[in-house]
Amino acid sequence: MDTLLAVRARGITKCFGDVVALDGIDLDVARGQVHGLVGPNGAGKTTLLGLLLGLAVADGGRLEVLGTPVERALSVPDGVAGFVDAPGLYPSLTARQNLAALAALRGLDTGTAGIDDVLGEVGLTDVADDKARGFSLGMRQRLGLAAALLTRPRLLVLDEPSNGLDPAGKRHVHGVLARLAADGTAVVLSSHRMDDLEALCSEVTIVATGRVVFSGPLGKLAAENRELDYRLRTSDPVTARRVAGDTAGIRIVDDSGPRQDADVLVVRGKVAALDELVADVVRADVAVRELAPVVSPLEAAFLALTERQEAGR
Template sequence: MDATAAVRGRGITKYFGDVVALDNIELNVAQGQIHGLVGPNGAGKTTLLGLLLGLAAADQGRLEILGTAVARTSPAPEGVAGFVDGPGLYPSLSARQNLAALAALRTRDTRTAAVDDVLDQVGLADVAEDKVRGFSLGMRQRLGLAAALLTKPRLLVLDEPSNGLDPAGKKHVHGVLARLAAQGATVVLSSHRMDDLEALCSEVTILATGRVVFSGPLHKLSAENRALDYRLRTSDPHAARTTALGTAGVHVIESCDAVNRLDAEVLLLRAPVAALDELVARLVRADVAVRELAPVVSPLEAAFLALTEQQEASR
């Protein structure tokens, strides 16, 4: 086990009656890392997050959080904060009153400055006096994050923190999490948004049917030796098509539903990264400008689908 790990799990198993929610889970999350937890519905993500927050205990295995072994009868250690299935808030109270109440219970720091600081961090300073019952889902998520920040956590556990966020709100939350990690805090978050995970996380753990099917750095999921589908838009579609057909490892997809959704200037290609690099070099030499080159499905999403489908097929 890594001595610098914020979370260490070995053989973590959790039952709900006859249902195995987590099956011999291995997890290692380094300090100062943003670690993504990914999986289809029912994969065990929420159960695992609940264990990290001390809301439940494992039936088997060993879990250490922030250097402390977590027993069945012990709560999560100091320094852990977050939420599962959305933050718990009082709808009849204002944002400020919610945070002040939490501060009085958990931190005993009822200074207005502390509440104002976290409201400002999550971009809710302008609605501090508004009642939470009128908040959108995205605003509630940000207020839940503010509540967690009040405790100055060393481990922040978040369940779908980007739910309901508009692009500006998502950018704001991403900035908060990135700053926390840069200051040495650890963040474990679950999300169905692959773009969020790719933007934030250095490592991910993919769960399927309660088991870990992958855990490690994102670059290991970049599928450099596996063909992915890409959209290619150029200044000369005809020349680009001819060049693509003449490049080893690059296939122009003729019959695909996605073609019908693309305009005539766009080619849909299937290629591994090495072949794609060669195609771009050839297009440059042919004076064909590359205006867009993007995966139809992100490498993380492609790997997620492949790994979870394999796990389901093996059951």
């Protein structure tokens, strides 16, 4: 048993009738790590999150959470918190009353100060005495996060926590999760937002058709041998196009049609060739104003891996 792991899963299977939701899942999540869980709809993400929260039990394999084997439903150890799909709230109660009710149900001795602390952490102090029924989706997500924080979790499991958040709210939640990880809490985060995962996660697991198709550091997905499309914005697009056409390993993507950004060129190549292109453009006395992937490395890898898995079913 690895005491540095918050989650250790080996060969996890779960079926619902004839439907195989999880098919031999392996997963390691280290303490103090934000670990992303990615996959298309129906891939098995929600089922896996439910197992981590103790809402169900696996049909086969071995699951350890915070060093404790999980062998039946509702048997996860203390220190696990989070939500799947959406947080459950009492709409007729205020934010503060919702948290007080949860604390009472869990036997938590938090007091008013503890409740106010977590409301402040998620940025809901100003609406603490407003009823939850009037909350936006983003506010409900933040209240669900506050409910999870009440327990001071060592493993936090979150399903689409950025749903409905405006940019300020998203930044606030990102800050909370980063601080939790820095303090040693393991966070398992499922999201369709690739920008969230790239901003927060050190490692990701990609699931398709109930199987793991990739698990490891984000940097491994953006390996330098992978060709990606990049937007190249320069001060002289005509010269940049000529240079790109002469640079080994670079292809100009045919993006014919009306374009608002006439100074942008879309090129395809590996990282080493892109580095050479930038150097060549600068040597041609052209300023490089932007070089950015059209699709993020995580999203490109996600699409390639999941499409390959679907095709091989």
